[in-house]
Amino acid sequence: MGVKIDGHQVINPSGFTGRELEIKLCISMTGEKNNESVGVEGGSIRAHILSHSEDIDHGYYIEIKEDMSHIFSITDEKIAHLNSFNWGRQNLDKAVRDKLDLDNDVAYSIYAQYADGKVSEKMDRFLGRIFWASFGEFVNALLMNVRNEGALKLKEVPPVYVSADFILPEQIFRRRYPLGKKYISLKKSPTKLDIEGFLEDGIHGIYEDLNELAKRRIKWATPSR
Structure with a gap:
């Protein structure tokens, strides 16, 4: 995913x-549990793209899917899949459905209105209690994984970038979540992390400046005839 010569980033070392x-x-690797594999390759690439676009030296990237969340650690040395745990949109559907006795589609539709701030004040309080009770499970799992990864040993806990396949309330990005004597803040991941563009046009886009620099260095390093 990257080459450096004497500390200088290049595209092609030739x-x-x-x-x-x-x-x-x-390198993306995943184990198998109960004969079900967890696909994290796309998340690894998106975490890599995110690290460059946001200039992240140390941080975390988490993708929330229908029924699973995948956490990735970002450092200047590697992108690593930390863990996956059972929490996603289905958890919110179930939480709303259990309280209002509705089917999944209607439950999510009501939740989406709440997340988008389009409900009455009374309904906002009611659905807010349901959401935060369920989202608390996500936060607890996230904090446990970040703690186990050694975040408490750092001066400040690195930022956590969140990407979800469904709408989340803006309030989650305004809160700070306690981790020991420190706090974690959630940041919204950029809307589009284009894997296809990264794979098909790697020397342009996010690598365009590096590519031009590499061309000049190759010219300097190539003996003239």
Whole structure:
């Protein structure tokens, strides 16, 4: 996923000379549990794109799906899949459905109106209690994984970027969540992390500046005839 020669980022090391070659790879691996594999390859690539677009040296990226959440650790050395746990849109559907005795589609429709701030003040309080009770399960799992990864040893807990396949209330990005004597803040991930563009046009887009720099360095490093 990246090459450096003597600490300088290059696109293609061919033609360069130097003392130290550093190669960064992005390898996605997942175990199997109950004969069900967890696909995290796309999340690893999106975490990599996010780390470059937001200039993240240390942080976390989490994707929330229908019934699962996947956490990735971002450092300047690697992108790693930390864990996956059972929490997603289906948990919210069930929480609303249990309180209002509705089917899944109607339950989610009502939740979406709440998340978008389009309900009455009374309904906002009612649905808010349901949402935060369920979302608390997500927060607890997130905090446990971040704690286990060693975040408490750092001076400040790195930011956590959140991407979901469904709408989430803006309030979750305004709160701070306690982790020991420290706090975690959630940040909204950029709307589009384009994997297809990354794969098909890697030397342009986010790598355009690096590519031009690499071309100049290759020219300098190539002996003239």
